[in-house]
Amino acid sequence: MSGDDLARLAELAVAVGANVQPGQVVGVTAEYDQHEFARAVAAAAYRRGARFVDVWYFDPLVKRARIALAGEDTLDYVPPWYGERVLSLGRERAAVISIRGSTVPGALDGLDPARAGRDQLPFLRESMTVINDRSVNWTVVAYPSPAWARLCFPELSEDEALARLWRELLHVCRLDEPDPLAAWDERLDVLARTARALDAARFDAVHLEGPGTDLTLGLLPSSTWQMARWETAGGIRHLPNVPTEEVFTTPDPERVDGHVRSTRPLVLADGTVVRGIEIRFEGGRAVEIRADEGGGVLQGRAAIDEGACRVGELALVDRESRIGRLGTTFFETLLDENAASHIALGAGIAFAVADEADRSRVNTSAIHIDLMVGSPEVDVTGITAAGERVPVLREGAWQLPAVHEA
Amino acid sequence: MSGDDLARLAELAVAVGANVQPGQVVGVTAEYDQHEFARAVAAAAYRRGARFVDVWYFDPLVKRARIALAGEDTLDYVPPWYGERVLSLGRERAAVISIRGSTVPGALDGLDPARAGRDQLPFLRESMTVINDRSVNWTVVAYPSPAWARLCFPELSEDEALARLWRELLHVCRLDEPDPLAAWDERLDVLARTARALDAARFDAVHLEGPGTDLTLGLLPSSTWQMARWETAGGIRHLPNVPTEEVFTTPDPERVDGHVRSTRPLVLADGTVVRGIEIRFEGGRAVEIRADEGGGVLQGRAAIDEGACRVGELALVDRESRIGRLGTTFFETLLDENAASHIALGAGIAFAVADEADRSRVNTSAIHIDLMVGSPEVDVTGITAAGERVPVLREGAWQLPAVHEA
Numbered sequence A, B: 001m002s003g004d005d006l007a008r009l010a011e012l013a014v015a016v017g018a019n020v021q022p023g024q025v026v027g028v029t030a031e032y033d034q035h036e037f038a039r040a041v042a043a044a045a046y047r048r049g050a051r052f053v054d055v056w057y058f059d060p061l062v063k064r065a066r067i068a069l070a071g072e073d074t075l076d077y078v079p080p081w082y083g084e085r086v087l088s089l090g091r092e093r094a095a096v097i098s099i100r101g102s103t104v105p106g107a108l109d110g111l112d113p114a115r116a117g118r119d120q121l122p123f124l125r126e127s128m129t130v131i132n133d134r135s136v137n138w139t140v141v142a143y144p145s146p147a148w149a150r151l152c153f154p155e156l157s158e159d160e161a162l163a164r165l166w167r168e169l170l171h172v173c174r175l176d177e178p179d180p181l182a183a184w185d186e187r188l189d190v191l192a193r194t195a196r197a198l199d200a201a202r203f204d205a206v207h208l209e210g211p212g213t214d215l216t217l218g219l220l221p222s223s224t225w226q227m228a229r230w231e232t233a234g235g236i237r238h239l240p241n242v243p244t245e246e247v248f249t250t251p252d253p254e255r256v257d258g259h260v261r262s263t264r265p266l267v268l269a270d271g272t273v274v275r276g277i278e279i280r281f282e283g284g285r286a287v288e289i290r291a292d293e294g295g296g297v298l299q300g301r302a303a304i305d306e307g308a309c310r311v312g313e314l315a316l317v318d319r320e321s322r323i324g325r326l327g328t329t330f331f332e333t334l335l336d337e338n339a340a341s342h343i344a345l346g347a348g349i350a351f352a353v354a355d356e357a358d359r360s361r362v363n364t365s366a367i368h369i370d371l372m373v374g375s376p377e378v379d380v381t382g383i384t385a386a387g388e389r390v391p392v393l394r395e396g397a398w399q400l401p402a403v404h405e406a
Helices: A003-017 A035-047 A060-069 A080-091 A113-117 A126-132 A146-152 A158-172 A180-201 A295-302 A322-326 B003-017 B035-047 B060-069 B080-091 B113-117 B126-132 B146-152 B158-172 B180-201 B295-302 B322-326
Strands: A025-031 A052-058 A095-100 A137-142 A205-210 A213-219 A246-249 A251-261 A278-282 A285-290 A311-317 A342-346 A368-372 A379-383 A389-394 B025-031 B052-058 B095-100 B137-142 B205-210 B213-219 B246-249 B251-261 B278-282 B285-290 B311-317 B342-346 B368-372 B379-383 B389-394
Touching: A003 A035, A003 A095, A003 A137, A003 A158, A003 A180, A025 A035, A025 A080, A035 A052, A035 A095, A035 B060, A052 A080, A052 B060, A060 B035, A060 B052, A080 A126, A080 B080, A146 A158, A158 A322, A180 A246, A205 A251, A251 A311, A285 A295, A311 A368, B003 B035, B003 B095, B003 B137, B003 B158, B003 B180, B025 B035, B025 B080, B035 B052, B035 B095, B080 B126, B146 B158, B158 B322, B180 B246, B205 B251, B251 B311, B285 B295, B311 B368
Parallel strands: A025 A052, A025 A095, A095 A137, B025 B052, B025 B095, B095 B137
Antiparallel strands: A205 A213, A205 A379, A213 A251, A246 A311, A251 A278, A278 A285, A311 A342, A342 A368, A379 A389, B205 B213, B205 B379, B213 B251, B246 B311, B251 B278, B278 B285, B311 B342, B342 B368, B379 B389
């Protein structure tokens, strides 16, 4: 990484991801030790005319002290001003930039997972409020840390691992293109045409079929297909994820049937890696969950509430995904979920459903866990209400003609 | 410094300074790079049963980006949630621990001082509210950083400077005593007896006389003498400063006459060092200010508002002050003001005045700058309303008999 790479990644987050406007307040959430990037983001935002950049550093090792030492009855407590900050950013119509890429992946190692599970910080439920009311233009970006690089490339030396992570991150962020903004526009236009073509097809269900997978997901009557280029209520375009490679929708949580096998490792928020997942669904419920590794933890998550064993999201990713092509497991959902088509256990995305009546049927849960189930070997087929089967992805390539019309 | 020293300093801050109570929320304000101490403070607070420790890291280099790059009309802006956090800590009856000892003393070097002066962060005026309504048990403590150590001991190598700063800080915090808590109790009892003896004497004025100094400060009829062992409205004792060596009062801002010469360098908030200060007062106003070095900056501060050229505080420090005995200039008010008797230009301390009517006469200003004017060569004499002169400090030793009664 050069200082230049750092500045270009910061500029991408500010200009393309959050699309910071002159006069905006910018809320940045960083982990302790991500200061170099946080400062570069602040500088980039001020250069674009930001009114104020509020960097909130979250320290995983202060959290560790809490999980290790605090009283049992205190672990759910969240200071009210944490949520108030988020809601204030909403009221200010601020820009929000969240930095991923843990600096201490094992911060809670060796502590009681039940205690750790009661403290969801830095996650704040108020974030869902400002996302859903579209009051902030926000983005999530990743920044390489030495510890994260070691996790991705344990076979390399520390320096080599960090250099490789930087190289791959710059690649998947299209910062190795002569004109990264043009490259993003081109890619996002393909995703936009795909979402429109899927909407136009008005599928009643989607069928995934491949090795170990034969799963049909029913859609709600007004489920729509979305890409991750959004607009605030005030009309500011932004990319919630940088990079993004997916189109996604919210299925009917009562109509998921069949079985599915994961095509990539799943990395849970606490760092647990779950490999070789197999799930059988009946009437929307995951009635059987097993895995070659980490299955117990996944079962525990899927039992956390009523909606945790149902599907909240179906996302399709084609073989042009730069993340999928690399084949790297990044142990970071932001990147890994954009490698392949996936389904999410847990909370659905209400705004992907057009009608109020359907929206009340969207799955609700405290979890949202993306399971990668796609690959070039998994065919994706749309099924209309009349029972017609329409190829959507074959060998990882979009089949709907409208996707390829410029 | 050993890990043990770090833990003992953290324990002193938590147990003696803030006196954290079981079930309390603890707000910690740290500078970026003070994470080791912030984490030790968090651990110590959780061990005492804290409900939650909220560490707020302030990044001076994000501030630098702002001062360098942000629009001229934005520099006064403070996000409302910064103050809301402080007021919430007050409503929660929280403990508050502020960590001093800059990690980047020259963070704003080379930038326009006029722009820098418009951004007072991390200072928040809401802090004054919760201090004045005594809703939080708070303390200010120092933590050695390599950059701060270099500033104190430029003639030493970096390692030696840091080791020396640690050694001196542990000494002035009485952590080199076999029983530091007992040593603090003993010292604080002397200061308490001194304050009571000064109150009992009911002086109308105080006279400072020594080389270059002949200054008389009138007191308000209900001025009281205070030490820095306070109680919250709810009865929690705490030490606002660790260490503390002073007793202080609020003089009559209209009755300060004579001249005074500083006995130690003054270090302003922006790092400017002012040496060899001489000030002449007439009717409470500083009518002449000069210095061997940095006089212009001090003159500028004293002209910032109407009250900035008047005296808001008179503090007496005896020769037993461990800071005074060391002779080190720490470039940090928390320590330097406890080295010697001092007067402060600017805002007075209202709660040191008992009657409502007198309180309206307390000096007000946006500044509060402590000037060290005492030494063993400066005699301090109390003057009663009847004109009787009573020795208070001679050769730096308390002269009031009640101070020495156990």
